[in-house]
Amino acid sequence: GDSVTQMEGPVTLSEEAFLTINCTYTATGYPSLFWYVQYPGEGLQLLLKATKADDKGSNKGFEATYRKETTSFHLEKGSVQVSDSAVYFCALSFNNRKLIWGLGTSLAVNP
Amino acid sequence: DTAVSQTPKYLVTQMGNDKSIKCEQNLGHDTMYWYKQDSKKFLKIMFSYNNKELIINETVPNRFSPKSPDKAHLNLHINSLELGDSAVYFCASSQSGNSNQPQHFGDGTRLSIL
Numbered sequence: 001g002d003s004v005t006q007m008e009g010p011v012t013l014s015e016e017a018f019l020t021i022n023c024t025y026t027a028t029g030y031p032s033l034f035w036y037v038q039y040p041g042e043g044l045q046l047l048l049k050a051t052k053a054d055d056k057g058s059n060k061g062f063e064a065t066y067r068k069e070t071t072s073f074h075l076e077k078g079s080v081q082v083s084d085s086a087v088y089f090c091a092l093s094f095n096n097r098k099l100i101w102g103l104g105t106s107l108a109v110n111p
Numbered sequence: 112d113t114a115v116s117q118t119p120k121y122l123v124t125q126m127g128n129d130k131s132i133k134c135e136q137n138l139g140h141d142t143m144y145w146y147k148q149d150s151k152k153f154l155k156i157m158f159s160y161n162n163k164e165l166i167i168n169e170t171v172p173n174r175f176s177p178k179s180p181d182k183a184h185l186n187l188h189i190n191s192l193e194l195g196d197s198a199v200y201f202c203a204s205s206q207s208g209n210s211n212q213p214q215h216f217g218d219g220t221r222l223s224i225l
Contacts, residue, residue, distance in 0.1 A: 034213060038152070043115075043201055043216035087152050098159065098167055099214060104152040 002027045006090045006102035013080055013109050021075040021105045023064075023090035031092040033057075033066055033073040034099070038087045047075075047088070080109045114138050117202045117217035124192060125225050131188045132220045134202030142166075143185035144214065145177060146201040154201075160185055161207055197224045 007022040025033065032051045036044040048057030053068035062077045073090060090102040115136045124130055136143060144167070145157040159167035160179040174190040185202060199221050205214040 036213075041218075043218045044154075044203075044214075045216065046213035049213065089154065098156065101154045101156075104154065106152065 002031070002092065002100045004090050004092055004100050004102040006105050008103070009106040011105060011107045013107070015082055015109055015111050016079045019075070019077040019080045019084075019107070021088055021107070023073045023075065023102060025071050025073065025092050027071075027092055029094065030068070031094050033064070034091045034093065035062070035064055035073070035075050036089040036091060038089065038104075040086070044089060080107075082109045082111050085109045115202055115204055115215050115217040117220050119220060120218065121221050123223045123225065126192055126194060128192050129188070129190045130192060130222075131186055132200055133184070133186045134217060135184050136204040136215070137183065138204055138215060140204040140206045140215070141182050142205050142207045143179065143182070144203040144205075145185065145187050146203065148199045148201060148219070150198070192224050194224050197222055
């Protein structure tokens, strides 16, 4: 069945470090791919998305590229801030009725 | 102008009680969801309604019963609460038929069973 695998956390970085959170997927067909972020005490919110191969989603300095050949959608940011501390979820969907979620990766950024 | 609002935000109750959580969205979406998030942040879909019709019903105990009086509301009633029900419950909504549109989440209801 369809599934999403993301790197286990927690990830701890110093401010201004480079961030990569790996996400790979298994799916029949070509899903849309999403990264959601959950800040402490809040609900999830969409961070970025990509709907077809080679699309790059970007928002708030974060980027992820839809790689069909490696079935990946890795999240990157060149210089993290303390305010980026959150849990990040990778997800896929075919018709937006049901999202298939990764387990989430907790990120802690220290000043 | 909260897009997806859930009440209550916190719910502390004793084992065996019955409780309800309410959710409303003002985005005009036709699909709503209930998720359960455990202490390890694992997110599990429980139910989904599209235009008041149940379309996703994952393996959830019968003690959980969703109700959608209209497409802007999706409530969750839980009977005979158990310790394992302690979690954060999230409501979400989206517009079906367009995979470009994201799901919008409420801020969650933190349920603690004593």
